[in-house]
Amino acid sequence: MFKDKNVNIDYVEEEHGPLYTFFSSFGTYFLNFMSANIIYIILNIPAMIICFLFALFLLPQFSSAFTPENFVEYMNSLGIVGNKVMNDVGGDAVFQVYYLIVLIISMFLVGSGLMSIGPFETGVQYLYRNIYRKNVIFLISDIKDGITKNAKQAFKAMLISYAFTGVLLFAIAFYVNNFGSFGTGVAAFFVAVFLFFIIIQNMVYQMIVAVDLPLKKIYKNAVLFLFMRFGPCLLLLGITILLLLILPYFLLLTTKFIAYAVVIVAYITILVSFIQFMFAYYTEELIKTYVFKPSLPVEKEESEVNDSSNVDSGD
Numbered sequence: 264m265f266k267d268k269n270v271n272i273d274y275v276e277e278e279h280g281p282l283y284t285f286f287s288s289f290g291t292y293f294l295n296f297m298s299a300n301i302i303y304i305i306l307n308i309p310a311m312i313i314c315f316l317f318a319l320f321l322l323p324q325f326s327s328a329f330t331p332e333n334f335v336e337y338m339n340s341l342g343i344v345g346n347k348v349m350n351d352v353g354g355d356a357v358f359q360v361y362y363l364i365v366l367i368i369s370m371f372l373v374g375s376g377l378m379s380i381g382p383f384e385t386g387v388q389y390l391y392r393n394i395y396r397k398n399v400i401f402l403i404s405d406i407k408d409g410i411t412k413n414a415k416q417a418f419k420a421m422l423i424s425y426a427f428t429g430v431l432l433f434a435i436a437f438y439v440n441n442f443g444s445f446g447t448g449v450a451a452f453f454v455a456v457f458l459f460f461i462i463i464q465n466m467v468y469q470m471i472v473a474v475d476l477p478l479k480k481i482y483k484n485a486v487l488f489l490f491m492r493f494g495p496c497l498l499l500l501g502i503t504i505l506l507l508l509i510l511p512y513f514l515l516l517t518t519k520f521i522a523y524a525v526v527i528v529a530y531i532t533i534l535v536s537f538i539q540f541m542f543a544y545y546t547e548e549l550i551k552t553y554v555f556k557p558s559l560p561v562e563k564e565e566s567e568v569n570d571s572s573n574v575d576s577g578d
Contacts, residue, residue: 314369324436381421465542
């Protein structure tokens with residue numbers, strides 16, 4: 264049966280709606296989020312290097328234009344860089360844009376949780392859980408507890424995510440270049456699965472620190488949550504893509520150093536924490552709604568479950 268990993272702490276009733284409470288919590292603990300973001304990025308430097316190399320190898324699989332040698336000519340043909348793109352300064356600028364695009368992809372893969380280091384992911388997720396539940400916050404010890412208490416499941420989830428993400432991206436690259444319109448349709452299907460998996464994986468990491476369930480049941484619940492609240496989940500996904508891919512991409516295309524600085528500083532200091540807390544907060548809302556009743560006395564939370572849901576609470 265379900266057992267909360269922190270049964271000594273009950274939820275505090277909210278006086279405002281969830282949207283107000285989310286932004287209120289984010290503002291109240293802004294320095295904690297900023298510190299957690301910086302710690303997360305530092306701990307995930309190995310994952311960032313892996314993702315950078317992976318993106319360098321992956322991009323040419325989609326099109327030969329996305330090789331460093333062909334990218335200058337490709338950008339010039341689009342009229343993005345200008346007629347002087349082939350001179351020394353212009354060429355250097357385009358190569359900078361190319362590697363910054365690779366960096367954006369790497370930032371997206373790490374920041375979305377798809378190719379981060381699992382135990383470090385659950386470290387910050389444990390902090391976000393405690394902020395949501397209005398527990399007393401101790402930044403370093405909370406992150407440390409989140410890592411040590413959930414390392415085994417987090418490592419398994421990380422391996423699943425790396426493998427699934429790699430297979431999906433290579434499948435998209437393969438089918439988009441083969442079998443004509445049929446291949447394009449199959450590629451579109453895999454794109455949809457890839458995007459849904461971003462939502463699922465973020466929910467999984469939060470549920471690892473929030474509920475005492477086998478990993479298989481955690482993934483099952485994450486899939487159920489996705490389809491039970493499909494609209495809001497798509498909204499969260501859209502915000503993630505906007506903040507981690509679209510805005511950085513258009514800022515970097517300006518080839519202005521101030522734009523580069525804004526993207527990098529925002530990513531290092533606050534962007535990832537905002538996105539992760541957004542998913543963590545919503546996942547906790549779903550856990551509270553479908554997995555157990557927060558109004559029950561603490562000692563009853565272990566035995567009484569909301570029967571109106573098919574969400575697996577463990578047996």
